[in-house]
Amino acid sequence: MTDLSPVTPDFEASLRAALPDAAFKSPEPKYFEEPRGRFQGAAGVVLAPASTTEVAAAVRLAHEAGVPVVPYGGGTGLVGGQIAGEGPAALVLSLERMTRIRNTWPRENLIEVEAGAILADVQAKAKEVDRLFPLSLASEGSARIGGLLATNAGGVNVLRYGNMRDLCLGLEVVLPNGDIWNGLTRLRKDNLGYDLRNLMIGSEGTLGVITAATLKLSPIPATRGTAMIAVPSPDAALDLLALARNHVGDGVVAFELIHEQGYHFLSETLPDVRHPFETPPEWSVLIELGLPSGLDPAQVLMEIFEAAAEAHIATDGTIAQSETQRAEFWAVREKIPEANRRIGSVSSHDISVPMEAIPEFIERGPGVLTEIGNFRINCFGHVGDGNLHYNVFPQPGRSRADHDNERPAIKRAIHDLTHELGGSVAAEHGVGRLKVEDVQAYADPTHLALMRQIKDALDPKGIMNPGVILPAS
C-alpha cells in the first residue's frame, strides 16, 4: 500500500492546466453527503468533465500524484460508495455533464449512453423507439447509469429482465492509470478473452470510472396485468410464483412480497395511499404480468388465482381493472420505503438468501432479535430474486435514537442469520463504505484474496475509491 496524497494547490493547478474551467464545480455539500446521512466526506476538488478524454486526463494526473479519486453519479447510493472517505481530501469526479444518449438501434434492441445519463431519461428514450429499458427502481429520476452499473443495481423488474449486469453489453472505462478501455461492444456473442465488463460492473468505482455503456433494450410486452393476492405464508408465495411461471413462463414481470406491517405504516404515515384489501392480510404479493398479444392479462390472472385458491396458496385477491387501479397497487409497494423512512428504522437490511430459504429466514428473523430488544419488523421485497428488505423499527412511542446502542447487535444478528442460510448481506445496494466490515467477516477468505489480487493488479497505487468494498490499507 502506497500512501495517498490529498488534493494540494499544486495538484489543483495541474488539473486547471489540463482541463477547461467549465469542468470545475464548486464543492457543494451534496458531493460529500449521502441520503441516509451516515457518511460525510472531506471537501476536495469536484470535477465534472464533459468527455471521456477529460475524465482520462484527470485520472492520469491523480494517478501520478497519488490522489484518491471518488466517482460520483446521481448521489442516490445507500451504502456510502459515492462519498470520499476519511483519508486525504479526494478528487470527486462527477459524471453529471456526460448525459448524452449517443445512439439507439431498435432492431438490435440496443442503446448507447454516457455514464451520466439519468435512468428515467434512458427509459424515456427507449420508449421513443418503441422499446423498453426495464431497470426500474425508486431513485430512477436521479440515479445515473454509471452509478447503477458500478453498483449492479436491481429493482422491481430483476425477476424478468435481470439486474444492471444482465442489461449491459459493453462498457467504456477510464482505468486507474488514466488509460481508456474501450469495451463499448454491440456484440451479444464475443469470447475474445476475459470478461472485463463484468469485473467492472459492481466494482463500485474501485477499479475504474465507467464513462459510457451499451445497454440492452427489450420489446414492450403487448399487454400488462397486475394483481394483489393474499397468501397464507411466504412459502405459499413461492408456490404461487412457481404456479404463475408454469402458466406464463417469464410473462411474470414482477412479484413483490408485502407484509401487513407495510400497510400499517402506510396508514400511519401516508393515509392517502389506497389499500387493495379491506383488512391487510399478513402476507400478500403484488404480481405483474407482461404478455404477448392475443392474451387477456386479467383473464390469465384470474386463471392463476383460481388455480392458486384451489391449491390453498391464495386466500384473497384483486385484479387491477384499470390503469389507475394498477397505479394504486404499485403505489402501495413503492410508498412502503417512504413510510419506513417516516417511521424511522433502527436498522435496515438489504439481504438475499436462496429462494427456498426465504420462509425459514422470515420465521427465524424475529427470534434472533428478541434477545436484543422489542421491535416492529417490516419485511418486504423481491421474493423471486430471494431479495428481502428486512427493516427493524421501534415500538410505537419509542424512537430510533432510543435504540442506537442496539443497532450493531441487530445488524450482526440479521447478517449472521443471512450468512447461515447461504445468503448475501449486500444484495442489491452494494457494499460501499457501509458494509466493508461485512465483506471481511462473511466473504470466503479465498474470495477476499482474489479480490485483493485483482485490486492490486489494476490499481497498484490504490487511488480508486479507496475504502470502498475493500479496506483502504
Place this chain on the structure above:
Amino acid sequence: MTDLSPVTPDFEASLRAALPDAAFKSPEPKYFEEPRGRFQGAAGVVLAPASTTEVAAAVRLAHEAGVPVVPYGGGTGLVGGQIAGEGPAALVLSLERMTRIRNTWPRENLIEVEAGAILADVQAKAKEVDRLFPLSLASEGSARIGGLLATNAGGVNVLRYGNMRDLCLGLEVVLPNGDIWNGLTRLRKDNLGYDLRNLMIGSEGTLGVITAATLKLSPIPATRGTAMIAVPSPDAALDLLALARNHVGDGVVAFELIHEQGYHFLSETLPDVRHPFETPPEWSVLIELGLPSGLDPAQVLMEIFEAAAEAHIATDGTIAQSETQRAEFWAVREKIPEANRRIGSVSSHDISVPMEAIPEFIERGPGVLTEIGNFRINCFGHVGDGNLHYNVFPQPGRSRADHDNERPAIKRAIHDLTHELGGSVAAEHGVGRLKVEDVQAYADPTHLALMRQIKDALDPKGIMNPGVILPAS
C-alpha cells in the same frame, strides 16, 4: 514469466502419493487430439479426479513443481483449448469422473452440477423436474458443463435464454495455487464484492479449473411452434425478427439464418434430409416460438408471416404441422455443419458483428475473397445474436488441399472485415490455441494489458493452460 517444468517421474510420484490409483488414466490419444485435427499435444499424465479436493491436491502439486495443467472436459472444443501445447509435457485434468448432478430446486429454477456432467444429462434432469435447461448445441451429447462454462458456449437458444454465462449463478473453482474458491451461490442478487464468476467463465482454463456450478433453469414454454420462412435478403431477416418480437416479445426462442448453399450441400452429401421448400430460396430463416398457454403457435406464426408478407420481408413460408415436421425443419439447420464437413471447408469462421452490420458483412464477404481465389461460401447462423458461421469451400472438383496456401489469406480477409465492422473473430467457440494471434492482432491494447495483469496476478507461475487465449510467454 517463470519457466515451466515438464511432468517428471518425481512429479508423477508425488501425484501417486497424494491421489488414489483410480484417478490415473492411461494417456489415450483422445486427450491429446481435437475434433478438427489441428492440434496435437504432448503426452503427459492424465488424471481424472473424483472430487474437488482431489483436483485441488493435483493442482497444488503442479503449482509447486511449475508443471502446466490442462483442464479437459468433453473434448469437443473447436479451437484447441483442451489440448496441451508444444511446451513441457503437461498434467491433463479430465473432469470425466465428476459427473454428479448434486441437487435441483425447481421452485428456484436452479440445478447444481459437477463440471464433468454432460450437457444432455443436465437437460434431461431439468426435464424430470418439469424445467428447461435451455443451452442447446450440436455436441450436447458429449460436451461437459465445465468446458461449456470455460468457453462460455452458445448455441441455438442464446437469442432467448443467453449463453452459458447468462445461465450460471455460481461456480466452484480450483485456483492456480490449488486453493478452492467456493462461489457456488444460489443467489440471484449478490453484490458482496467483485464478480469473480464471470471472470472465470470464458477464461478457458487459464485462471483455474471449474469443478462445479449452479445453473439457471427456466419454465418449459407451454406451447411451441416452428416455421421456415423465405426472406428476400439478410436485411429483411432482421426486420422479420423485429416484427416477430414486437408480436410475441421473447417468445421468439430461435431465429436461424440459412443460405441456399446449405441446401445444395445437404442435397449433395445428405440426400435423405427433407427440404421445406421445393426450390431452396437464396435466404431463409428457421423461427421457433415458445409461448404461454392460451396461444396457438401455428396461428401466431401465421399472423407473423402475413404481416411480414405484407411488409415484403417474407416471400414464402411453411409452418410445422406436427412434431415430425418440426424435427425435419431442425434437421435442416442441424445437419448443415455435417454437410459442410463432408464437403470439406477451406476455412471456417465463427464470427459476430453488431446485428445491424450483418447485411453489410454478408454483402462484402465474397468481395474480400475474390482476390484470393474462387470459392463457394456457406454462411449461416444465429442472426439474432449477430453470430455467423462463415465457411469457405472449394469449387466443385477441387479439394480443400488445393487451397492450403490460401487459408491464411482467407482467414485474415474475413477477420479484417469482421474487425472493421466492430465484430469479434471469436464469437461462440472461444479463442483456444487457434485464435491466440487474432487476440493479439484485434483486441484493444488496453484490453490485452488488463488480461495480462489479471493472468499474472492470479497465476503468477503461468501453469494454467499455458498458450491458450494469451501467448505462453
